[in-house]
Amino acid sequence: MKILVCISHVPDTTSRINFTDADTQFDTNGVQFVINPNDEFGLTRAMWFKEKQGASVHVVNVGGAETEPTLRKALAIGADEAIRVNMNPTDGFSVAKQLAAVVSEGGYDLVIAGRESIDYNGGMVAGMLAKLCGANFVNTCISLEIDGQNATAIREIDGGKETLSTSLPLVIGGQKGLVEESDLRIPNMRGIMQARSKPLHVKEPVEATAETQVKQFEKPAPKGAVKLVDDVQSLIDLLHNEAKVI
Amino acid sequence: MSVLVYTESEQGKFKKAALEAVSYAKGIADMMGSQVTALSINGGDASDLGTYGASKLLQVEDGSLDKFQADTYASVIAQAAKAEGADVVVITSTANSKFLAPALAIELKAGYIPNAVALPQSAAPFQVKSSVFTNKAFALSEISTPVKLVGLSKNAYGLHEAATTCNPESFSPELAGSSVEVVSVDKSTDKVTIADAEVVVSGGRGLKGPENWGLIEDLAETLGAATACSKPVSDMGWRPHSEHVGQTGKPVASTLYIAVGISGAIQHLAGINSSKVKVVINNDPEAPFFKAADYGIVGDAFEVVPALTEKLKEFKAQNA
Numbered sequence: 001m002k003i004l005v006c007i008s009h010v011p012d013t014t015s016r017i018n019f020t021d022a023d024t025q026f027d028t029n030g031v032q033f034v035i036n037p038n039d040e041f042g043l044t045r046a047m048w049f050k051e052k053q054g055a056s057v058h059v060v061n062v063g064g065a066e067t068e069p070t071l072r073k074a075l076a077i078g079a080d081e082a083i084r085v086n087m088n089p090t091d092g093f094s095v096a097k098q099l100a101a102v103v104s105e106g107g108y109d110l111v112i113a114g115r116e117s118i119d120y121n122g123g124m125v126a127g128m129l130a131k132l133c134g135a136n137f138v139n140t141c142i143s144l145e146i147d148g149q150n151a152t153a154i155r156e157i158d159g160g161k162e163t164l165s166t167s168l169p170l171v172i173g174g175q176k177g178l179v180e181e182s183d184l185r186i187p188n189m190r191g192i193m194q195a196r197s198k199p200l201h202v203k204e205p206v207e208a209t210a211e212t213q214v215k216q217f218e219k220p221a222p223k224g225a226v227k228l229v230d231d232v233q234s235l236i237d238l239l240h241n242e243a244k245v246i
Numbered sequence: 247m248s249v250l251v252y253t254e255s256e257q258g259k260f261k262k263a264a265l266e267a268v269s270y271a272k273g274i275a276d277m278m279g280s281q282v283t284a285l286s287i288n289g290g291d292a293s294d295l296g297t298y299g300a301s302k303l304l305q306v307e308d309g310s311l312d313k314f315q316a317d318t319y320a321s322v323i324a325q326a327a328k329a330e331g332a333d334v335v336v337i338t339s340t341a342n343s344k345f346l347a348p349a350l351a352i353e354l355k356a357g358y359i360p361n362a363v364a365l366p367q368s369a370a371p372f373q374v375k376s377s378v379f380t381n382k383a384f385a386l387s388e389i390s391t392p393v394k395l396v397g398l399s400k401n402a403y404g405l406h407e408a409a410t411t412c413n414p415e416s417f418s419p420e421l422a423g424s425s426v427e428v429v430s431v432d433k434s435t436d437k438v439t440i441a442d443a444e445v446v447v448s449g450g451r452g453l454k455g456p457e458n459w460g461l462i463e464d465l466a467e468t469l470g471a472a473t474a475c476s477k478p479v480s481d482m483g484w485r486p487h488s489e490h491v492g493q494t495g496k497p498v499a500s501t502l503y504i505a506v507g508i509s510g511a512i513q514h515l516a517g518i519n520s521s522k523v524k525v526v527i528n529n530d531p532e533a534p535f536f537k538a539a540d541y542g543i544v545g546d547a548f549e550v551v552p553a554l555t556e557k558l559k560e561f562k563a564q565n566a
Contacts, residue, residue, distance in 0.1 A: 013493045013513045017382040037494045093357070096348075118493055120378050120385075124358055127316075127348025136425050137316065139345040152429075156488060158341045159439030163429040176494055181481050211357030215373060216386040220519065226526070226539045232554040235525065236561050238541055243523045245445075245502040246469070246561070 001055040001146065001168075003046045004106060006099060006113035006125070007074050008036035009067040013118060019217040026119075026217070035070055038114025042174040044184055045144060046112055047078045053146065056080050058106065062089050062098045068200065075195035076187030082198070087205035090213065092120075096128035097208035103133050108169065110151075115140050115173035123173070130171035138164055142177030248283045249275040250332035251300065252323050254340060255289035262405075262442070263338040263398075265298050269406040270398045271336040272299025273365045278333065282410075285326045285417070287311050287319065296412030298405060304330075304417035313431070314342050315424040320349035325419040327354055327393065334372075334394045340441060347397055357389035360397035363520075377402075380493045381519035399520065400441070401499040440489065443472035445502045446521070448491055450476040452507020452528060452547050456484035461551045462506060468558045474498065476508045492517035507547045510535025527551065 011017070011031045018027040035043065049055045059074040060083040061067045071082040083106075085098040103111055111130075116123035123139075130137035136151075138144075142161065143154035146168070153164045153172060187195070229235050239246045251271035253264035271282045284300040288311055292303045304326050311318065323346070327335050335354065337343040339361060351358040361377045363384065371388050374396055378385045389395075440446060447466040449459065459473075466473045473489060480490035491498050493513040499520035506527045508514060515538050518524065526539040527550050536542050543550050 011379075013516075016512075017379045019383070091357070092348075093351070118380055121380060122358075122360055123344050124348045124351065124360065127345070128352055131349045131352040137349070138426060139316070140341055155345075156341065157431070157433070158441035159437070160431065160433030161488075162431045164426050165429050166426040176487050176490070211391045212359060212387050212389050214385045214387050217378075218375075218384045218386070219382075220384070223538065224540075226536045226542045228536075228542045228544060230543070232543070232550060232557045235541055235543060235554065236557055239502070239523070239525070240561070240565075243502075243540065245523045246558075 001049060001053065001110060002106065002108045003049060003055050003057045004103060004108040004111045005039065005043045005046050005057060005059045005074070005079065006111065007039050007043070007059050007061045007070060008114065008117040008119070009033050009061055009063055009070040010036045010117050010119045013037065017219070023217045024215070033070060035073060036114050036117045038116060038118070038175050040184055041176055041178040042112035042114060042172070043074055043077060043079065045174065045178040047185065048179065049146065050078065058083060058108070060085065060099060060102050062087055062095045064088055071200060072195050073187055075198045075200070076191040077185050078191065080198065082200040083203060084200065085203050085205050090210040092122040092124040093128060093211045094208040096125045096132060098205050099125065099129045100132035101206040102203065103129065110146065110168060111135070111171040112174055113171065115175045126171055126173040133169070133171070135169040135171045136166040137171045138166065139173040141172040141174045144172060144174070144178060248281050248330050248332050249278070249334045249336060250283050250285060250327045250330050251336040252343070253284045253286050253289060253295060254338060254342065255286060258290050260286070260290045260294050261338070261340070263340055263400055265294065266400070266403055266405055267336050267338050267398050268295050268298040268300050269408070270365070270403045272408050273403070273406070274334055274336070274369070275299070277366065277369045280333070283330050283332070284412070285323060287322060292412045292414040296410045297407055299408035299410050300412045301410045303412050303414040305414050306417050306419060308421065310421060313428040315426060315428065316342070316346040317349055317426065318421060318424045320346040320353060321422065322419045323350055324353035326417060329417070332393065334396065337395070337397050339397050339399050343397060347395065351395050354393045354395065355391060356393040356395040357391040358395040358397070359387050359389060361399045362396050363399050363402040365403070377520065380516040381497065382516050399499060401501065401520070401522070438470060438472040440472045440474055440491070440496050440498060443500050445469045445471035445504070446474050446498050446500045447471045447504045447506070448474035448476065448508060449479060449506050450508030451478050453479070458548070459485070461547065465504070465551055465555045465558070468555050468562065476514050477511070505535055506551055508535055509533045510538060
């Protein structure tokens with residue numbers, strides 16, 4: 001089985017979000033970038049398939065050279081090869097088009113992406129990629145088993161979960177649950193050394209026109225100070241009379 | 247020319263999120279001098295949609311669509327959008343809508359903005375504000391394609407009555423079978439879900455163990471609320487990760503969010519930024535959550551929460 005894991009290069013979850021250039025650009029100053037957490041669960045599941053069922057695992061990112069340390073980390077975790085599509089991502093559609101080109105060229109059976117990246121939260125790339133490639137798609141996937149060409153997936157729905165049966169080629173939008181948090185891997189020294197010599201291919205992008213464009217960013221308005229109360233009756237009064245939520 | 251809105255329903259009743267989406271679609275239609283056509287799939291009563299401004303309802307009734315299938319539903323919505331010549335298609339941000347949205351966008355060759363939080367700033371060019379960085383910021387984005395697809399965040403726009411006569415019409419799309427088959431659905435129907443809840447009561451490590459979750463559940467039951475938890479609680483297995491609220495868990499956009507024994511890590515706060523009123527109960531006055539809260543009580547959860555539950559029961563009885 002040939003697996004492609006899509007890796008987004010995103011600000012660490014503890015990052016403070018700021019903007020520059022008259023609020024038109026994300027301010028990367030002092031920000032540490034990591035593998036998108038939803039993708040990390042997918043990468044770990046891909047490693048499970050590699051070790052238990054036999055699979056080759058490639059990772060891909062659409063981004064500039066600054067994303068290579070993130071791809072190297074994925075290689076250190078155990079991926080066999082990495083691909084970087086040399087394009088600064090603009091919108092979800094143009095990223096999906098780049099990934100579709102990689103998938104059609106590489107002939108992957110299974111593509112694992114995160115259900116969304118934690119920066120733009122678009123949640124569209126995996127589904128668009130599946131549609132562009134004519135592959136089956138399961139979103140918010142919390143369990144995945146592969147038996148030959150058949151796949152059984154469980155996805156989270158509002159208020160429960162749903163078991164689905166489908167076949168390869170398959171794209172999933174994965175999240176926590178694909179593996180447990182405690183199963184996530186930290187690269188060890190051997191993995192880091194091996195990653196240095198693993199192939200990292202740089203591909204030039206195919207033609208793709210962005211359909212959406214961010215014109216301006218804005219931060220939420222500052223909040224007023226908390227009203228502290230001493231007793232629960234005062235809280236109920238405030239929630240009823242002032243906030244009018246009960 | 248019209249605005250098409252896909253209205254999700256459950257057991258023959260439109261979801262509140264769907265009615266909110268109709269209100270939002272009516273707001274866009276008014277900006278464009280256009281009208282709202284709603285699409286329902288095995289849905290409910292057309293008059294529910296007329297209340298919020300839909301003047302036409304395309305009703306799809308087909309037993310093969312009883313179970314949600316993203317690719318088939320996307321195809322049905324795309325066919326309706328094409329039949330109506332819709333310039334704008336509005337959907338919600340439920341798990342199912344987010345599942346079908348990418349396929350729908352490709353079928354319609356439509357630029358897609360998810361997590362919209364307000365009416366478009368302008369109709370031409372079409373610019374919409376949406377939540378990004380897990381509610382830590384907003385982006386004003388422009389869609390450049392002829393057809394626009396917008397996903398509305400829950401509780402971002404609210405319900406706005408705009409009484410209209412809604413004329414139902416039967417709509418019969420071509421249905422292709424799905425290659426993703428639903429084997430089983432496991433849904434807790436007796437509990438309010440985080441996705442639908444107006445009120446969420448959430449617990450953290452301050453509860454000290456899963457055996458104390460009765461405190462949270464009693465308060466939630468009194469308020470008709472959903473229960474939720476912080477990441478450490480989910481990681482330790484005290485609660486299922488479907489209840490984990492935060493940057494790598496679920497976002498919450500409730501009217502009232504009550505956090506008990508949660509210190510307020512930046513990742514958790516990102517997940518609840520869209521909630522309107524936040525209440526924090528914590529025995530540590532320095533807990534960062536107090537800076538993000540509207541109301542707070544510094545005190546022991548094991549004393550404050552049962553007292554709050556009892557007083558709320560009295561309040562409910564008096565205001566029933």
